[in-house]
Amino acid sequence: MSSTRTTQVGALLEGLADGSVEIVDLTQPLSESTPVIKLPPPFANTPRLSREEISRYDNRGPAWAWYTLTIGEHAGTHLDAPIHWITGKDGADVASIPPSMLIGPACVVDKTAETEANPGYLLTVDDLEAWEAENGRLPERAWVLMRTGWQSRAQDEAAFLNVGQNGPETPGPDVDASRWLAHERPISGFGTETVGIDAGAGGGFDPPFPLHNLLLGAGRLGLTQLANLDRLPITGALIVVSPLRLVGGTGSPSRAFALVPKG
Numbered sequence: 227m228s229s230t231r232t233t234q235v236g237a238l239l240e241g242l243a244d245g246s247v248e249i250v251d252l253t254q255p256l257s258e259s260t261p262v263i264k265l266p267p268p269f270a271n272t273p274r275l276s277r278e279e280i281s282r283y284d285n286r287g288p289a290w291a292w293y294t295l296t297i298g299e300h301a302g303t304h305l306d307a308p309i310h311w312i313t314g315k316d317g318a319d320v321a322s323i324p325p326s327m328l329i330g331p332a333c334v335v336d337k338t339a340e341t342e343a344n345p346g347y348l349l350t351v352d353d354l355e356a357w358e359a360e361n362g363r364l365p366e367r368a369w370v371l372m373r374t375g376w377q378s379r380a381q382d383e384a385a386f387l388n389v390g391q392n393g394p395e396t397p398g399p400d401v402d403a404s405r406w407l408a409h410e411r412p413i414s415g416f417g418t419e420t421v422g423i424d425a426g427a428g429g430g431f432d433p434p435f436p437l438h439n440l441l442l443g444a445g446r447l448g449l450t451q452l453a454n455l456d457r458l459p460i461t462g463a464l465i466v467v468s469p470l471r472l473v474g475g476t477g478s479p480s481r482a483f484a485l486v487p488k489g
């Protein structure tokens with residue numbers, strides 16, 4: 227089987243076979259209890275997942291079970307397409323996103339300690355430039371993944387949304403970092419462990435929800451509610467994001483994987 231070595235895909239297949247490449251699932255399990263964002267009045271909200279039986283090994287279908295899903299596009303681990311935001315309305319729907327944007331280098335910015343100390347931690351341009359000073363310039367098609375440890379709250383909606391006196395308190399980029407991510411580097415997208423790509427306080431920023439506004443407005447993508455970012459190296463992993471190819475879709479529940487070199 228050594229002929230598989232003759233291509234780079236062959237080398238990857240060999241790595242998967244011998245365990246030197248590990249597959250990490252970055253997806254949160256999706257169920258009726260998966261948390262969804264709750265916007266304040268007067269805004270409309272997304273439905274969480276619900277399911278209705280079509281048949282379940284019964285007279286409606288004696289040998290098969292299947293369900294009808296009701297779910298918002300922006301529920302659970304999901305992708306934000308450019309047309310999700312008014313600034314990106316002439317950009318790509320989910321179906322039009324080039325696959326080359328959905329597979330790329332995973333660049334992990336670790337703000338776990340900062341988030342532990344301050345759940346509303348705001349990622350800054352200084353943080354991003356410090357990351358580059360250590361790890362090199364963010365490459366073409368990079369996915370910037372903000373690691374915060376927030377996944378430990380993912381099964382508890384109140385802890386996950388973390389809405390207090392001053393509204394939601396969750397980590398995310400500040401306005402300048404949002405602008406930098408949108409315009410200064412050739413990235414495909416930004417991923418996070420929290421319910422949305424913006425910080426919880428982002429609704430009160432100028433512009434409101436700056437990362438949605440600027441990143442999606444620049445034709446780039448968002449990815450939320452990620453799991454297992456603690457199992458990724460800072461650089462060197464490959465991320466694969468698989469949204470439904472929804473025509474006209476503003477987003478989609480997605481499966482996301484990382485391929486991680488071991489040892």
Ligand code: 23J
Nearest residue numbers: 263300306421422423424435
């Ligand atoms: C609509 C308005 C604000 C936000 C969101 C949606 C999301 O988080 C989302 O899933 O895109 S912050």
Ligand code: MN
Nearest residue numbers: 300305306477
């Ligand atoms: Mn979304």
